[in-house]
Amino acid sequence: MTIQEMGKRAKDAARVLAAVSSGQKDRALxxxxxxxxxxxxxxxxxNAEDVxxxxxxxxxxxxxxxxxxxxxxIEGIATGMEQVAGLPDPVGKLDAGWxxxxxxxxxxxxxxxxxxxxxxxxxxxxxxxxxxLCLKAGNACILRGGKEAIRSNLAFARVMRGALKExxxxxxxxQVVEDxxxxxxxxxxxxxxxxxxxxxxxxxxxxxxxxxxxTVPVIETGVGNCHVFVDESANTExxxxxxxxxxxxxxxxxxxxxxxxxxxxxxxxxLPRAKALLDTKQVELRGDETxxxxxxxxxxxxxxxxxxxxxxDYILAVKVVDSLDEAIAHIARYGSGHSECIVTENYTNSEHxxxxxxxxxxxxxxxTRFTDGGEFGFGAEIGISTQKLHARGPMxxxxxxxxxxxxxxxxxxx
Amino acid sequence: MTIQEMGKRAKDAARVLAAVSSGQKDRALxxxxxxxxxxxxxxxxxNAEDVxxxxxxxxxxxxxxxxxxxxxxIEGIATGMEQVAGLPDPVGKLDAGWxxxxxxxxxxxxxxxxxxxxxxxxxxxxxxxxxxLCLKAGNACILRGGKEAIRSNLAFARVMRGALKExxxxxxxxQVVEDxxxxxxxxxxxxxxxxxxxxxxxxxxxxxxxxxxxTVPVIETGVGNCHVFVDESANTExxxxxxxxxxxxxxxxxxxxxxxxxxxxxxxxxLPRAKALLDTKQVELRGDETxxxxxxxxxxxxxxxxxxxxxxDYILAVKVVDSLDEAIAHIARYGSGHSECIVTENYTNSEHxxxxxxxxxxxxxxxTRFTDGGEFGFGAEIGISTQKLHARGPMxxxxxxxxxxxxxxxxxxx
Numbered sequence: 001m002t003i004q005e006m007g008k009r010a011k012d013a014a015r016v017l018a019a020v021s022s023g024q025k026d027r028a029l030x031x032x033x034x035x036x037x038x039x040x041x042x043x044x045x046x047n048a049e050d051v052x053x054x055x056x057x058x059x060x061x062x063x064x065x066x067x068x069x070x071x072x073x074i075e076g077i078a079t080g081m082e083q084v085a086g087l088p089d090p091v092g093k094l095d096a097g098w099x100x101x102x103x104x105x106x107x108x109x110x111x112x113x114x115x116x117x118x119x120x121x122x123x124x125x126x127x128x129x130x131x132x133l134c135l136k137a138g139n140a141c142i143l144r145g146g147k148e149a150i151r152s153n154l155a156f157a158r159v160m161r162g163a164l165k166e167x168x169x170x171x172x173x174x175q176v177v178e179d180x181x182x183x184x185x186x187x188x189x190x191x192x193x194x195x196x197x198x199x200x201x202x203x204x205x206x207x208x209x210x211x212x213x214x215t216v217p218v219i220e221t222g223v224g225n226c227h228v229f230v231d232e233s234a235n236t237e238x239x240x241x242x243x244x245x246x247x248x249x250x251x252x253x254x255x256x257x258x259x260x261x262x263x264x265x266x267x268x269x270x271l272p273r274a275k276a277l278l279d280t281k282q283v284e285l286r287g288d289e290t291x292x293x294x295x296x297x298x299x300x301x302x303x304x305x306x307x308x309x310x311x312x313d314y315i316l317a318v319k320v321v322d323s324l325d326e327a328i329a330h331i332a333r334y335g336s337g338h339s340e341c342i343v344t345e346n347y348t349n350s351e352h353x354x355x356x357x358x359x360x361x362x363x364x365x366x367x368t369r370f371t372d373g374g375e376f377g378f379g380a381e382i383g384i385s386t387q388k389l390h391a392r393g394p395m396x397x398x399x400x401x402x403x404x405x406x407x408x409x410x411x412x413x414x
Numbered sequence: 415m416t417i418q419e420m421g422k423r424a425k426d427a428a429r430v431l432a433a434v435s436s437g438q439k440d441r442a443l444x445x446x447x448x449x450x451x452x453x454x455x456x457x458x459x460x461n462a463e464d465v466x467x468x469x470x471x472x473x474x475x476x477x478x479x480x481x482x483x484x485x486x487x488i489e490g491i492a493t494g495m496e497q498v499a500g501l502p503d504p505v506g507k508l509d510a511g512w513x514x515x516x517x518x519x520x521x522x523x524x525x526x527x528x529x530x531x532x533x534x535x536x537x538x539x540x541x542x543x544x545x546x547l548c549l550k551a552g553n554a555c556i557l558r559g560g561k562e563a564i565r566s567n568l569a570f571a572r573v574m575r576g577a578l579k580e581x582x583x584x585x586x587x588x589q590v591v592e593d594x595x596x597x598x599x600x601x602x603x604x605x606x607x608x609x610x611x612x613x614x615x616x617x618x619x620x621x622x623x624x625x626x627x628x629t630v631p632v633i634e635t636g637v638g639n640c641h642v643f644v645d646e647s648a649n650t651e652x653x654x655x656x657x658x659x660x661x662x663x664x665x666x667x668x669x670x671x672x673x674x675x676x677x678x679x680x681x682x683x684x685l686p687r688a689k690a691l692l693d694t695k696q697v698e699l700r701g702d703e704t705x706x707x708x709x710x711x712x713x714x715x716x717x718x719x720x721x722x723x724x725x726x727d728y729i730l731a732v733k734v735v736d737s738l739d740e741a742i743a744h745i746a747r748y749g750s751g752h753s754e755c756i757v758t759e760n761y762t763n764s765e766h767x768x769x770x771x772x773x774x775x776x777x778x779x780x781x782t783r784f785t786d787g788g789e790f791g792f793g794a795e796i797g798i799s800t801q802k803l804h805a806r807g808p809m810x811x812x813x814x815x816x817x818x819x820x821x822x823x824x825x826x827x828x
Contacts, residue, residue, distance in 0.1 A: 015746065015770075018770075100790075104784060106790060192625070211606070219803070235825070238825040241825065242827060244827075249827070332429065356432075360818065361818075362819070363821045364821070364822050365823040365825055365826075366827075367826065367827045367828055370518060371819075376520060377514055387610075388610045389611055389816070392817050392818065402803070404773070404774065404806065405774060405776070405806075405807050406768045407775060407776065407780060407784065409777055410779055412779075412780040413659035413780070
């Protein structure tokens with residue numbers, strides 16, 4: 001089927017979904033969860049073929065691990081879907097309502113976006129997670145995953161579409177693109193008239209390709225060059241725990257810290273303590289001259305590129321700055337607008353940092369790792385927006401909706 | 415100066431503006447209004463040169479009228495700026511705030527978008543209107559108007575930038591692009607890293623060019639193929655007044671109606687009354703066969719294209735439909751998602767229409783002409799969004815802001 005044809009079907013399905021009750025959507029989500037469990041063997045079989053093909057094609061162990069499904073992972077996916085069913089419906093919420101002097105009553109009501117496209121890479125669980133959030137928010141979705149997981153993704157799609165149909169909802173509310181060549185991605189990026197938004201989920205290369213080539217509205221996600229700034233008044237033990245957590249608890253994710261900035265007046269007291277903790281996970285430090293003078297020779301010299309790099313690894317760039325303002329200027333220059341943290345005991349500096357730093361999430365005395373839909377209490381997350389339009393930071397169900405003005409008149413004319 | 419260099423300057427100015435108080439922004443707006451009055455002669459001189467050049471280049475009288483400034487128009491522009499100063503500041507508003515079980519306090523706060531680009535056509539007042547709204551919302555703006563008004567636009571920019579400087583704000587908060595070739599528009603569309611949003615204001619050609627070519631986030635504005643549906647239970651006199659107003663009060667704007675849909679059971683009673691009113695403004699009707707059978711030979715036959723056309727003129731396509739659902743299906747097929755109206759006395763049908771029709775503004779018993787920031791009570795309008803991301807319908811000051819999560823911790827780690 002062509003992407004254009006999938007777009008038409010999605011649009012038709014979206015019209016139906018927009019008028020469906022919360023109860024009906026939730027029953028469908030529960031039916032899908034039950035079907036995932038019932039069809040576990042089929043899904044694992046398809047996944048095994050993906051994994052075998054992946055090994056033949058020389059995927060790394062890490063990629064094979066991300067690709068592999070197990071009964072426990074499928075149970076986790078089904079449980080996640082049941083949790084989404086339990087969340088409040090974002091559709092129908094009144095954002096505002098007022099009466100004009102001429103008597104017009106204006107209601108600004110949350111409605112589904114319509115058709116959501118998602119382009120993602122190898123993890124097949126994204127297929128189900130994204131579909132469940134789109135369905136809950138009343139949207140049809142077109143999911144285009146990577147070729148490594150295509151058999152798993154199509155198996156998930158068969159199960160979900162079957163359960164939709166049995167629940168009385170249009171099966172085209174969830175579609176997986178079979179064609180995993182660049183052509184299908186390119187067609188999705190230009191599916192104007194059918195796609196209300198396209199969300200890329202994956203590495204910087206994928207995201208930039210979508211931003212550069214899409215003519216449909218896009219939400220840019222994910223790239224996080226995040227900083228922790230240790231102010232001169234910081235509690236050094238707290239600061240060490242925060243940078244250790246922000247860097248090393250899970251370095252492969254976008255809310256992990258990539259650069260540590262340290263005020264010159266606390267560098268001697270703080271850096272050795274931080275290094276001792278980071279050494280327990282073999283974090284490679286790349287420091288400027290001052291850092292190397294304090295910490296000694298086994299710290300690599302940082303080069304210009306290090307300040308701009310999202311390592312996504314056990315590597316941390318470290319710089320000593322003369323002032324809070326120098327730290328803020330460094331973040332403005334190199335940051336990606338994702339998550340930024342100051343560790344400080346100084347009230348005025350904390351407020352200054354919160355106000356001046358331009359990022360989706362700005363923290364005082366907490367790890368950048370909290371920038372996450374679950375940690376924010378949204379119950380789910382479709383991605384983390386690093387742009388400023390529509391959504392910024394973790395996107396939950398509300399961000400998968402838009403508004404419609406419903407206006408009640410009694411014959412008003414201008 | 416290159417567009418890239420303008421982007422850098424705008425970004426620097428935006429950083430300053432983001433931290434400026436409401437009072438300081440409002441004083442700058444009042445200073446600009448005063449400067450516009452004081453420098454009226456300079457502005458009129460520059461505008462006279464534009465008008466002269468326009469006549470030499472054969473601009474139509476309508477375009478010359480849109481281009482021409484007068485003392486009264488400048489006074490109106492200055493007064494508009496004072497009104498913007500009097501509106502509430504959208505920046506700093508708390509959209510939400512909550513405490514997580516781990517003690518993190520999360521505040522979702524409205525902040526400026528940053529740098530706003532606007533590409534527009536011949537009317538020079540847009541320069542000042544857009545600049546005032548951007549400034550009020552704490553944004554720097556880069557304004558790229560048409561070549562017909564370039565002298566006027568640059569004169570406005572000189573006055574505004576001078577007043578900004580005297581008010582202690584960065585003059586690069588307002589920049590007008592001198593180069594009016596396609597090159598500058600193309601460069602603006604690809605100014606990633608500097609431009610947070612680009613808003614095209616103008617005809618369908620301009621908007622499509624921006625949607626097709628921009629890599630920066632865009633808000634699509636303006637195209638309105640709006641419908642009025644007269645249900646079988648409608649009050650025929652109310653319905654006639656509404657379609658007359660929606661079509662003929664100001665046909666050149668996007669919220670004017672382009673197609674009239676009439677339920678078959680009221681067509682004979684309603685259509686002659688509507689035609690009598692529309693005839694008073696010489697509105698050309700293009701009807702289907704049933705319409706022509708009822709209204710007689712001076713109604714032109716409608717062709718397929720008429721249902722899809724935004725006439726922006728004294729032309730109205732008219733169709734008789736068998737049911738409410740046929741009307742809704744027609745709107746789903748041909749509408750542009752702008753403004754749609756049902757005239758009815760039937761409660762269930764009114765609710766059905768409000769729910770099922772997918773448009774920025776859906777009306778019961780009121781003219782589509784109310785889709786407007788002023789009429790909605792926003793006090794100002796930067797455009798009308800016909801997309802679903804970020805903003806939908808009339809965009810006021812709130813739509814020129816985004817959010818930032820400010821998170822207060824006490825050492826939390828994951």
